[in-house]
Amino acid sequence: MTKLQNLLKGLIKENPVLVLVLGTCPTLAISTSVTAAFGMGIAATVVLILSNMAISALRKVIPDTVRIPCYITVIAGFVTIVELVMEAYTYELYQSLGVYLALIVVNCIILGRAEMYANKHGVVDSAIDGLGMGLGFTLALCAMATIREILGAGTFCGMPIPWFNDNPIGILTMAPGGFFVFGCMIALVNKITKGKAITKKEFGCAACPGCGKVGSCSGKEEAAK
Amino acid sequence: MKTVLFVILTAAITNNYVLVKFLGICPFLGVSKKLDQATGMSIAVIFVEVLATAVTWPIYHLLLAGKVDFTYMETVVFILVIAALVQLVEIVLKRYIPSLHKALGVYLPLITTNCGVLGVTMNNISDGLNYGDSLLTALGCGLGFFMAMVIFSGVRSRVEDAEPPKSFEGLPITLVSASIVSLSFFGFSGVLDRLFGG
Numbered sequence: 001m002t003k004l005q006n007l008l009k010g011l012i013k014e015n016p017v018l019v020l021v022l023g024t025c026p027t028l029a030i031s032t033s034v035t036a037a038f039g040m041g042i043a044a045t046v047v048l049i050l051s052n053m054a055i056s057a058l059r060k061v062i063p064d065t066v067r068i069p070c071y072i073t074v075i076a077g078f079v080t081i082v083e084l085v086m087e088a089y090t091y092e093l094y095q096s097l098g099v100y101l102a103l104i105v106v107n108c109i110i111l112g113r114a115e116m117y118a119n120k121h122g123v124v125d126s127a128i129d130g131l132g133m134g135l136g137f138t139l140a141l142c143a144m145a146t147i148r149e150i151l152g153a154g155t156f157c158g159m160p161i162p163w164f165n166d167n168p169i170g171i172l173t174m175a176p177g178g179f180f181v182f183g184c185m186i187a188l189v190n191k192i193t194k195g196k197a198i199t200k201k202e203f204g205c206a207a208c209p210g211c212g213k214v215g216s217c218s219g220k221e222e223a224a225k
Numbered sequence: 226m227k228t229v230l231f232v233i234l235t236a237a238i239t240n241n242y243v244l245v246k247f248l249g250i251c252p253f254l255g256v257s258k259k260l261d262q263a264t265g266m267s268i269a270v271i272f273v274e275v276l277a278t279a280v281t282w283p284i285y286h287l288l289l290a291g292k293v294d295f296t297y298m299e300t301v302v303f304i305l306v307i308a309a310l311v312q313l314v315e316i317v318l319k320r321y322i323p324s325l326h327k328a329l330g331v332y333l334p335l336i337t338t339n340c341g342v343l344g345v346t347m348n349n350i351s352d353g354l355n356y357g358d359s360l361l362t363a364l365g366c367g368l369g370f371f372m373a374m375v376i377f378s379g380v381r382s383r384v385e386d387a388e389p390p391k392s393f394e395g396l397p398i399t400l401v402s403a404s405i406v407s408l409s410f411f412g413f414s415g416v417l418d419r420l421f422g423g
Binding site for chain 1: 244245246247248249250251254297298299300301304305308309337338339340343344347348351390391392393394396397398399400401403404405407408410411
């Protein structure tokens with residue numbers, strides 16, 4: 001796989017939100033406004049690149065049995081740095097993201113990439129993978145926020161849009177609208193890829209590597225009991 | 226008594242963590258397929274949320290926000306404390322209460338990084354609640370999670386039998402039905418204020 005393919009796979013083919021279905025919580029919660037979605041995407045991308053690089057560099061040092069706590073510590077450190085930087089320079093955005101900024105720590109995408117990619121590949125590849133996945137996350141988040149903000153509030157990045165502004169579908173900016181738009185977007189991806197992407201993909205706990213039992217998790221837990 | 230009930234019900238219903246605040250969606254979508262799994266997971270979540278709050282609140286107020294300001298370490302400290310706590314609970318349960326461990330054991334490691342748990346503890350701090358209210362809110366959030374999981378696993382078993390359009394099969398139709406369940410929770414928003422005189 002060339003470096004370019006490695007970068008592009010995160011954008012479309014393995015889009016973390018729409019195809020791998022990771023990091024659903026911030027996707028649903030933050031996608032009510034495009035500005036917040038963009039800020040969230042960039043913050044997560046920065047954390048993703050840095051943590052991927054650090055974990056990849058440390059992959060031979062970290063013992064296998066305690067790797068998940070180690071990853072979490074590394075990620076939490078970077079999240080704190082990003083938090084402090086945002087608080088200092090983009091205070092409004094920092095406030096609108098609220099607790100979700102800190103919750104990047106438990107974002108499945110970041111732990112997932114650490115577990116699935118960074119601990120098996122070199123530093124440069126991991127950084128590229130992080131960049132691709134982060135941009136894919138930002139792209140999906142912004143696409144969803146665009147739909148919800150234009151239809152739900154009649155604005156785009158806070159600027160009113162004629163006609164839509166007079167006929168907002170308020171429910172789309174609320175929680176039910178989030179689930180609905182997300183469901184429709186995944187259905188659309190299914191339709192475009194003719195179901196190759198995720199049709200009948202089991203959405204088990206395997207999709208959430210945060211569980212710390214990655215690989216051994218996909219429904220086998222119950223069988224092992 | 227009235228305020229106790231109000232705090233719990235607000236956290237459980239009007240501010241439902243899953244359906245209104247979007248925290249802990251992964252287990253909500255992942256483990257809600259069967260009722261028994263949904264119940265097991267939810268009980269583990271209630272347990273850990275209350276326990277995590279009981280531990281992190283004093284840590285924050287006594288250690289981090291003490292004479293020297295270490296509050297910026299909140300994220301790092303909380304997630305590590307929760308991870309260690311879950312591990313500890315698992316070991317203790319395994320050793321002393323094997324029956325409970327058998328029921329909850331599978332789900333415990335799953336919730337180390339459940340954003341619901343970290344979210345509850347951090348929200349309690351940022352809302353400036355006192356120790357008692359924090360514990361009650363954590364309990365309420367856990368109960369709300371339990372309720373959402375049980376309701377949704379019921380809805381889901383019906384959805385499994387339905388035949389949606391091909392591209393909606395699987396996750397998309399699950400999300401659309403989650404949207405309708407979430408809509409029903411909005412019906413409660415005014416009720417509580419009326420009941421308790423706001």
